[in-house]
Amino acid sequence: MAKFITLEGIEGVGKTSNLNFIQQLLSDAGHDCVVTREPGGTALGESLRSLLLAHSDTQMSADAELMLMFAARAEHLNKVILPALARGQDVLCDRFTEATYAYQGGGRGLDLAKIGQLEHWVQGALRPDLTLILDAPVEVGRARAGRRSTPDRIETEQDAFFERVRAAYQQLAQQQPERICLIDAVPPLEAVQSSIEQSLRKYNILD
Amino acid sequence: MAKFITLEGIEGVGKTSNLNFIQQLLSDAGHDCVVTREPGGTALGESLRSLLLAHSDTQMSADAELMLMFAARAEHLNKVILPALARGQDVLCDRFTEATYAYQGGGRGLDLAKIGQLEHWVQGALRPDLTLILDAPVEVGRARAGRRSTPDRIETEQDAFFERVRAAYQQLAQQQPERICLIDAVPPLEAVQSSIEQSLRKYNILD
Numbered sequence: 085m086a087k088f089i090t091l092e093g094i095e096g097v098g099k100t101s102n103l104n105f106i107q108q109l110l111s112d113a114g115h116d117c118v119v120t121r122e123p124g125g126t127a128l129g130e131s132l133r134s135l136l137l138a139h140s141d142t143q144m145s146a147d148a149e150l151m152l153m154f155a156a157r158a159e160h161l162n163k164v165i166l167p168a169l170a171r172g173q174d175v176l177c178d179r180f181t182e183a184t185y186a187y188q189g190g191g192r193g194l195d196l197a198k199i200g201q202l203e204h205w206v207q208g209a210l211r212p213d214l215t216l217i218l219d220a221p222v223e224v225g226r227a228r229a230g231r232r233s234t235p236d237r238i239e240t241e242q243d244a245f246f247e248r249v250r251a252a253y254q255q256l257a258q259q260q261p262e263r264i265c266l267i268d269a270v271p272p273l274e275a276v277q278s279s280i281e282q283s284l285r286k287y288n289i290l291d
Numbered sequence: 292m293a294k295f296i297t298l299e300g301i302e303g304v305g306k307t308s309n310l311n312f313i314q315q316l317l318s319d320a321g322h323d324c325v326v327t328r329e330p331g332g333t334a335l336g337e338s339l340r341s342l343l344l345a346h347s348d349t350q351m352s353a354d355a356e357l358m359l360m361f362a363a364r365a366e367h368l369n370k371v372i373l374p375a376l377a378r379g380q381d382v383l384c385d386r387f388t389e390a391t392y393a394y395q396g397g398g399r400g401l402d403l404a405k406i407g408q409l410e411h412w413v414q415g416a417l418r419p420d421l422t423l424i425l426d427a428p429v430e431v432g433r434a435r436a437g438r439r440s441t442p443d444r445i446e447t448e449q450d451a452f453f454e455r456v457r458a459a460y461q462q463l464a465q466q467q468p469e470r471i472c473l474i475d476a477v478p479p480l481e482a483v484q485s486s487i488e489q490s491l492r493k494y495n496i497l498d
Contacts, residue, residue: 128342135339145370148369151365155356155358155359155362156355162352163350
């Protein structure tokens with residue numbers, strides 16, 4: 085049966101490298117896999133991603149940000165994720181609703197019940213089969229991400245913001261261990277990838 | 292005390308002419324008035340308006356459309372409407388939440404309870420002091436609007452859609468007569484304007 089896997093974490097924890105690694109593992113195991121991302125993944129979603137990450141609007145209200153995220157998600161689910169799962173393809177998504185709990189809930193302090201209500205409306209009972217959260221201290225992520233390109237609107241937040249995001253991610257993993265797995269992203273890449281592969285087997289994504 | 296007035300109606304009922312007329316009445320009465328519109332009214336809102344009305348995405352999911360509307364509204368309230376009212380200025384807005392009930396609720400058939408929940412989250416207890424709904428049969432509106440420019444994504448809907456929108460508007464006026472007033476927009480402009488002026492007095496917008 086087609087699996088829905090999401091990869092989460094703050095900036096600099098190695099999401100992109102590990103997304104490619106997971107895709108390769110799924111492919112090697114004979115899975116047909118669609119790789120996508122949030123916010124984005126559709127024409128509308130990518131337009132919203134640009135609006136959400138643009139520097140031109142640093143004072144966007146937190147409510148507006150939350151609703152744009154779920155608007156993009158509704159579109160993404162209806163046009164990409166659900167059709168792929170229905171065709172029997174795995175879906176591997178760079179960030180999903182757990183990022184909303186972490187960034188808008190933990191980071192911005194928005195009411196988690198409000199996020200939960202939107203999650204219920206937009207997704208119904210659908211949840212990822214496995215959410216992998218790459219976890220590392222904020223300073224480690226920042227040091228790694230700092231070597232890259234110019235930070236976007238959300239990446240320019242202060243360390244305290246990302247500490248709250250990280251704590252929210254850790255809490256999600258504690259609360260829903262049956263489908264959310266925290267991966268220590270501090271060790272060298274090979275060790276992280278070994279942890280990821282073990283998780284994919286433990287959660288029955290790979291046989 | 293500053294008043295919040297919204298003007299509603301399907302295409303072709305004369306919103307623009309009457310918006311200008313109301314603005315003039317308020318100005319003549321010595322009111323300082325901010326005129327704005329939805330979706331739009333802020334940089335983010337105008338970007339979302341473009342996305343919402345663009346023809347490129349005719350299959351946008353109804354949930355996505357609903358959340359984009361309220362995202363734009365949250366921004367509009369926080370950046371334009373509430374600050375203006377706080378400064379003592381009247382706000383005259385071309386469409387507001389009643390349009391969401393009419394178009395997304397009536398037109399698209401979305402759950403009215405969902406709209407009500409979003410209204411509560413984004414607006415709290417804030418409602419317009421007066422909502423004027425310009426009412427005319429769909430064929431009258433279409434005939435008048437037809438003389439204008441190319442229709443946008445929503446304007447290209449079929450007559451049955453606009454019949455549902457009109458019915459939803461009429462129902463809102465029936466349900467909340469204390470702040471929503473239906474204006475017959477079929478008579479000549481002077482007669483419609485006379486009705487509008489009477490309403491503004493009846494609802495204590497003008498002395």
